[in-house]
Amino acid sequence: xxxxxxxxxxxxxxxxxxxxxxxxxxxxxxxxxxxxxxxxxxxxxxxxxxxxxxxxxxxxxxxxxxxxxxxxxxxxxxxxxxxxxxxxxxxxxxxxxxxxxxxxxxxxxxxxxxxxxxxxxxxxxxxxxxxxxxxxxxxxxxxxxxxxxxxxxxxxxxx
Amino acid sequence: xxxxxxxxxxxxxxxxxxxxxxxxxxxxxxxxxxxxxxxxxxxxxxxxxxxxxxxxxxxxxxxxxxxxxxxxxxxxxxxxxxxxxxxxxxxxxxxxxxxxxxxxxxxxxxxxxxxxxxxxxxxxxxxxxxxxxxxxxxxxxxxxxxxxxxxxxxxxxxxxxxxxxxxxxxxxxxxxxxx
Numbered sequence: 337x338x339x340x341x342x343x344x345x346x347x348x349x350x351x352x353x354x355x356x357x358x359x360x361x362x363x364x365x366x367x368x369x370x371x372x373x374x375x376x377x378x379x380x381x382x383x384x385x386x387x388x389x390x391x392x393x394x395x396x397x398x399x400x401x402x403x404x405x406x407x408x409x410x411x412x413x414x415x416x417x418x419x420x421x422x423x424x425x426x427x428x429x430x431x432x433x434x435x436x437x438x439x440x441x442x443x444x445x446x447x448x449x450x451x452x453x454x455x456x457x458x459x460x461x462x463x464x465x466x467x468x469x470x471x472x473x474x475x476x477x478x479x480x481x482x483x484x485x486x487x488x489x490x491x492x493x494x495x
Numbered sequence: 496x497x498x499x500x501x502x503x504x505x506x507x508x509x510x511x512x513x514x515x516x517x518x519x520x521x522x523x524x525x526x527x528x529x530x531x532x533x534x535x536x537x538x539x540x541x542x543x544x545x546x547x548x549x550x551x552x553x554x555x556x557x558x559x560x561x562x563x564x565x566x567x568x569x570x571x572x573x574x575x576x577x578x579x580x581x582x583x584x585x586x587x588x589x590x591x592x593x594x595x596x597x598x599x600x601x602x603x604x605x606x607x608x609x610x611x612x613x614x615x616x617x618x619x620x621x622x623x624x625x626x627x628x629x630x631x632x633x634x635x636x637x638x639x640x641x642x643x644x645x646x647x648x649x650x651x652x653x654x655x656x657x658x659x660x661x662x663x664x665x666x667x668x669x670x671x672x673x674x
Contacts, residue, residue, distance in 0.1 A: 340519045348513025352506075361517070422512045428505040450506040482498040 352432050352447050367392040390462045434484045442477035585638045591672040592627045599626045630667035637661035
């Protein structure tokens with residue numbers, strides 16, 4: 337089933353960008369609820385997977401601020417009692433932590449390109465930006481991450 | 496290790512951990528168990544696979560809203576209101592009949608005291624002859640019949656006729672009972 341297959345992936349993407357499993361799951365559920373309400377149309381799209389990710393990312397941008405303001409107190413209370421993260425090895429967790437310090441567009445570009453394995457063109461389509469902008473954001477994002485983590489700069493080139 | 500390699504490795508790890516640690520079935524169960532909170536409009540639908548992917552049996556997520564049941568309850572409320580009105584009317588009929596009987600008793604109970612009687616006063620005798628007008632008895636019987644039909648939910652021509660007869664009998668009763 338589409339939902340069962342895609343839901344954990346969307347939660348992972350949002351977790352990479354937000355660092356909170358609780359908030360990532362809430363946003364993912366909201367995203368799938370939007371899809372559920374209009375599924376007749378969305379299932380007929382060329383790529384429903386991309387649509388889901390686009391909505392999830394956009395929710396992260398527009399909805400998140402108001403949502404977090406409302407939920408922060410409750411989330412903090414819950415987070416004290418539960419481990420509010422997807423468990424990763426320390427170096428991977430450190431890298432995603434660094435990604436979250438990037439400007440939002442750079443973080444989104446990095447997440448879609450690496451986590452979702454999207455090409456530059458696919459990232460550009462998902463975020464509604466020009467491919468050149470995406471290439472530049474990838475370049476700057478990688479450079480900042482390398483500086484933050486004390487790693488070599490990228491040797492690979494965006495596809 | 497380049498940043499590119501680290502990003503790829505970290506992304507792969509996050510993907511695998513998400514699939515392993517995130518339970519998609521739990522929120523789905525919540526949607527199935529509490530559809531009213533989450534599904535705010537529209538008919539029942541399912542998140543099945545898109546047409547180009549293999550199909551699996553769909554799972555219904557929400558029942559349709561129970562608006563029909565609300566409309567079905569309306570006649571029951573009307574029946575209840577009619578029942579209450581009939582009970583009220585029956586009470587009035589019985590009250591009028593009782594008043595009439597009491598008045599009849601008081602006029603008939605003036606028993607003359609013999610002149611040679613002793614000083615001891617005897618209490619006035621109360622006559623209890625049932626002087627209820629025939630029309631009131633008919634009205635009471637017809638009211639019983641109407642209530643019985645309403646309780647059995649028999650809303651047909653016989654109910655209409657019984658109601659009509661009851662109304663006429665009730666009016667006759669009132670007329671016969673009034674001084």
